[in-house]
Amino acid sequence: MADTINTKSPWLKNYLDGVPAEINLGDYTSLLEIVDESFNQYPDHLALEFMGKSMTYRQLDILSKNFAAYLQTLKLDSGARVAIMFPNVPQYLIAMLGTLRAGYIVVNVNPLYTSRELEHQLRDSGASVLVILENFAHVYQSIADQSILKEVIVGSLGETLGAKGLIVNVVVRHIKKLVPKWNFPHIRFNAALKIGRQHPYVKPELTLDDVAFLQYTGGTTGVSKGAVLLHKNILANIIQIEHWLDPVFQHRHLNQKVSEQAKSEQKQLVFLCALPMTHIFALTACALLGMRKGGLLLLVPNPRDITGFIQFLMKHPNINIFPGVNTLFHALIHRPEFSKVKLPHLLVTIGGGMAVQKKTADLWQKLMGVPIAQGYGLSETSPVVCVNTPLITQFTGSIGMPVPSTDVIILDEEGIEVPFGETGEICIKGPQVMAGYWNRPDETQQSMTADGYFKSGDIGTMSAQGEVHIVDRKKDMIIVAGFKVFPNEIEEVIASMPGVRECAVIGSPHRKLGEIVKVFIVKDDPDLTQAQVMLYCKQQMTSYKRPRKVAFVDEMPKSNVGKILRRYLRDL
Incomplete structure (x- = not known):
């Protein structure tokens, strides 16, 4: 299986100039x-x-x-x-x-x-x-x-x-x-x-094989487990991300209308650290990568204070790297005062942690002039596995391509690699993959394939060009009368409906159908009704995908990075 993917690795031919197929850890020992x-x-x-x-x-x-x-x-x-x-x-x-x-x-x-x-x-x-x-x-x-x-x-x-x-x-x-x-x-x-x-x-x-971090999983689908990340895992991911972003670092003012004076004043990369650095995304992609580049880390202790955060952004127009999650981007762009924020030095906006919705991404690009380059990773992979190239001109909807030295395959339920375009579990092999779960040898074994790929638990597809699309979490998949329904797809549709601020979809037990779709909505329009939501979904989706239940809530339960926690909605 590994030989098969190595001979075709379709993403390699689409790498930007200068991005290597493999990384080299050099003489680093830790x-x-x-x-x-x-x-x-x-x-x-x-x-x-x-x-x-x-x-x-x-x-x-x-x-x-x-x-x-x-x-x-x-x-x-x-x-x-x-x-x-x-x-x-x-x-x-x-x-x-x-x-x-x-x-x-x-x-x-x-x-x-x-x-x-x-x-x-x-x-x-x-x-x-x-x-x-x-x-x-x-x-x-x-x-x-x-x-x-x-x-x-x-x-x-x-x-x-x-x-x-x-x-x-x-x-x-x-x-x-x-x-x-x-x-x-x-x-x-x-x-x-x-x-x-x-x-x-x-x-x-x-040594490179010593443990550096116990990075606990978010517990979004069960008990939080400690991913054992070695020095070489984190080191590899820093170098992988650095290579991936090098094209934008080297052409930092490409296609930007910035004065010569402003260019000369911009001598140091500036990383926005709004996502908590205790989370693996911000730890590696902000803190450690930022230090690797000699960058300035702008520390934001509470990005949930959107008013204060917008005021902070107004005072820091020099930001180059803006990592975030969909809920953070969404909260910003829906504040009228955010239109006053100008970031003329912004090189790349990186979206991770959860699926970025197209409606949010398009509004972000309209306001900021820079598209969201969506990426994908997990605590178990230090975290980055895939990411869009930093020079994209518009939101792609995919999670991009595997970073250097990383193999990604899509496997069906029998562990067989599926053809391009078909859905299956995303499985990953690379130097950034954890050594295992802390004191959980059985779970470690269950998370790996026989030939050493980490089973992510995420369902996705891969195109013939090597671009990967996330469909949903395997454990969040809903089975309606035998049909597979993926919450991300439903959420994407409903989020595009006027009057909807945020939404989340779960499966609700049903005596005849096994499960039905239930959606929780935070209103943007106080007059929005269940009947309107039902009608909109009827116009957009086939019958088994449509929500049978609609619940309005004041806010969504979220993780520390703003990821909506569907498991808590199941208790409502």
């Missing part, structure tokens, strides 16, 4: 080398900006080493896990890089988790240390008595901002009251850095 390289190459470049305060690569280098040195004073076991529960604040980067530089394993924790979800992840990973923002400390409070952690490090929103930070903390704690009461043994983040500064940092001896 992620530490690539991090050190950036620190040595760009010491005076601004590494990040947060709440108007900037930090250079030299400063980030020193602080992350201090954090690493502090962790080393704790005398943790080799391969110890450090759980990090921060939004997009400087402390996340300091802690994440410091953990890797100490030789330990990063366990990224969604800062929106409940106590139950946090407890599951701490227990499942066997974490020794938790690093958490005080805004979320109350979440840990209720499980602190049962915890087996060796240390809890608590940070505050303003502690990296100097004198301004004192004011920020007063506002956050006492005026906005965003820090609920908590009380458990801990050390403050800045105190840990101070201790680390007083101790020598010892660079660990790591």
Whole structure:
């Protein structure tokens, strides 16, 4: 099977000039080398900006080493896990890089988790240390008595901002009251850095086969599992994405009406970090790729505050790379004030995390002048598997082509490769694919084919040109009287209906048909009725695909990156 795909790999002939078929990890022995390289190459470049305060690569280098040195004073076991529960604040980067530089394993924790979800992840990973923002400390409070952690490090929103930070903390704690009461043994983040500064940092001896991250799956279809991502997995994906985007980096002002003065002023790539860096998409495609390029990371801790986010965008017209998800793009373009946002240096908008809908993509391009280059990946693949080329001129609807050194095949339920254009499960082989699920050998085995392809659980098709289209999640597929119905298709149709802001489709049990289609809708037009939705669907879809049930809701349940969680809708 592998030989078959390697001989035809139809996507290779459609690669942009300069994008290699295979990547080379060079002499790198771990992620530490690539991090050190950036620190040595760009010491005076601004590494990040947060709440108007900037930090250079030299400063980030020193602080992350201090954090690493502090962790080393704790005398943790080799391969110890450090759980990090921060939004997009400087402390996340300091802690994440410091953990890797100490030789330990990063366990990224969604800062929106409940106590139950946090407890599951701490227990499942066997974490020794938790690093958490005080805004979320109350979440840990209720499980602190049962915890087996060796240390809890608590940070505050303003502690990296100097004198301004004192004011920020007063506002956050006492005026906005965003820090609920908590009380458990801990050390403050800045105190840990101070201790680390007083101790020598010892660079660990790591290999490409050492574990770098336990990246927990979103749990959108079941219990969250830890994907074991090795140093070589993340390193490979950084290099894969870098090669893929190189054409737009090299022609950064291609087809853009930018003055010569503006071109000369634009010396550093600027990455928007609005998606949480604890999520694999933003971790690799924003934080680590951004550092690889010596870029400036603009940290947005709460993109759900759309009004505040739009004001932020107005102040940062220098953004080059804008990763996002459909719900974020959708929320922005439906605000009248977003029309005032101008991003003349925008090179590429990358859509991932969930399906980007055409209606949203077309409106985005009309307003921003740059199409959304949709991509595809998973926690288990570090994450990028496929992506549209960065020089597309319009939204394609596909997830693009496999990135270098990546094989993608489409298999039927018997594990046989299907012809071009037919649906099946997307299966992936490449250096970015995880080593397995943490402490779950049976599930690891079930997730792989006999010849080493990871079974994604996503249903898709591949064209003769090597472009892949996502149909839907395998577990979200609805069977109506024996007919297969894919929610993404129905959602795409209903989202295009006037008066619909957002929608999500699930299967609802039915005595005769097995399942029927049920749609949940957030209204844009308060006068929208069920009858209107039913009529619209009747005009657009065959009978078995049409929703039999329509429910209006005020908002959709979403993950920390804004992905709609259909599993929660099943309980409504």
